[in-house]
Amino acid sequence: MERVVVTKGPEETVRLGEELAGELREGDVVALVGELGTGKTTLVKGIAQGLFVREAVISPSFILARTYQGRVPLHHLDAYRVTDPEELREVGLTELLPPEEGITVVEWADRIAELIPPGSLWVELEHLEGDRRRITLRR
Numbered sequence: 001m002e003r004v005v006v007t008k009g010p011e012e013t014v015r016l017g018e019e020l021a022g023e024l025r026e027g028d029v030v031a032l033v034g035e036l037g038t039g040k041t042t043l044v045k046g047i048a049q050g051l052f053v054r055e056a057v058i059s060p061s062f063i064l065a066r067t068y069q070g071r072v073p074l075h076h077l078d079a080y081r082v083t084d085p086e087e088l089r090e091v092g093l094t095e096l097l098p099p100e101e102g103i104t105v106v107e108w109a110d111r112i113a114e115l116i117p118p119g120s121l122w123v124e125l126e127h128l129e130g131d132r133r134r135i136t137l138r139r
């Protein structure tokens, strides 16, 4: 299945994430792909809201991964600084791909594509003019 959504600002991207959260099940992996500033973390904020996470979602870039408690655990990975997928294996993060409990969302998933399990939800974000973003969802 493929779905294409154009959002006109960050609020709409957050809302899309909230909606998506309602469709996610434990063990799911959401793989986010898109250039700097396309809205990957913004979408994760929406997913977190939809999962009733109360903590603020911040970019996990420097620590690779954070887990938030919500309706189910939300694991937020950022592969931006990963140069070799082996790095994730060494620190045990491949256990979250897929997670035994909760949902895993990965920013810059294309950088560790070989570690993303089959059947994951791939979400590609692209800049359009101004605050518009084209968001393509493929399962």
Ligand SMILES: Nc1ncnc2c1ncn2[C@@H]1O[C@H](COP(=O)(O)OP(=O)(O)OP(=O)(O)O)[C@@H](O)[C@H]1O
Binding pocket: 007, 008, 009, 010, 011, 012, 013, 034, 035, 036, 037, 038, 039, 040, 041, 042, 043, 059, 107, 130, 131, 132, 133
């Ligand atoms: N339609 C939109 N959807 C999402 N963010 C938008 C949109 N329009 C403008 N923005 C702005 O673009 C920025 C997106 O930042 P965000 O951190 O979500 O991107 P990112 O893809 O995670 O970047 P990075 O690659 O640095 O992790 C925010 O400042 C947000 O307010």
Ligand SMILES: [Mg+2]
Binding pocket: 040, 041, 042, 059, 107
């Ligand atoms: Mg980000």
